[in-house]
Amino acid sequence: MTTVVLSIGSNLGDRMARLQSVLDGLGHAVVAVSPVYETDAWGGVEQAPFLNAVVIADDPALDSHGWLRRAHELEDAAGRVREQRWGPRTLDVDLVAVRDGGVEVISHDDALTLPHPFAHVRAFVLVPWLAVDPEATLTVAARRRRIAALLDDVDASERAGVRPTDLRLRVGTEH
Template sequence: MIFIGMGANLMHPVYGEPVNSLKAAIRTLEQPDLMVIKRSSWYKTAPVPVSDQPWFVNNVIEVETSLPMERVLSRLHEVEKEFGRVREVKWEARVLDLDLLAYDNQITLNQDQTKGSVVPHPFMQERAFVLAPLAEIAPDWVHPTLQQSAAELLARLSPVQAFEIVPD
């Protein structure tokens, strides 16, 4: 199972509201060699870490692909760039954020996110904006290093990380 976390909290000059940017990003990601097979609901979530930024809209998609992990990550970065994402400050507001959360059961030893793929995503188990949509579409998916399901990881989180499902 291959999962991609998606988020946006800034208006896009072409697509407008963050949810519209995310919908357009899904259409852009889909190619004959990468197909979306499941999509969670849209979640409105507080920024992490806590800040005065606008709240995010997040979701998780499951994809099928014949592409190797590094090529999937490159595709995500290409789409972010196409949508105007500029990486300057960690955890800044953004028009689009695409994260490779998991690629089958692979585990990379590289924990430096600036140098290639890191799976499973090193912070996913700490973030409701990832776990809530992931648990919606794959509650029984098991984190390959923690050996807990998405639903179990979500249940362990503090309720301080607020989220709500928003209409499609």
């Protein structure tokens, strides 16, 4: 059983439809989805705010690199163009963590770093992840830590910048 934690975001076009396209594309693999949050863009590029969520999915046919390919397919289907680092995007689908048989996958190859090297300092990842899985943990610097504790370490102003919305993504039969 291979389970993935995906951080999804969009700040171009119909942001909500872009996020929904991820759940639709993953179909029955979706196990859980967080509420949708709005966050200001960061990385020094002036741009519109993002809608963000976290999706937990499971597919025994995919390993970590298979999940990466699937994430890129979903981004490509949404017209994702990689022109500017941390620039605006129709859809961003990041692998945050992968578990294979309940064991966290660690990867440091050229194509994929797991767990995501910056997830532990990004409130727009941690807040939705905590909402969907309050018991979640992540390995940081070879130490397994609870998401709640990692979020406590994030600057309060960044945590406050992850704003709840009334928007909800639909899973499977909720259409």
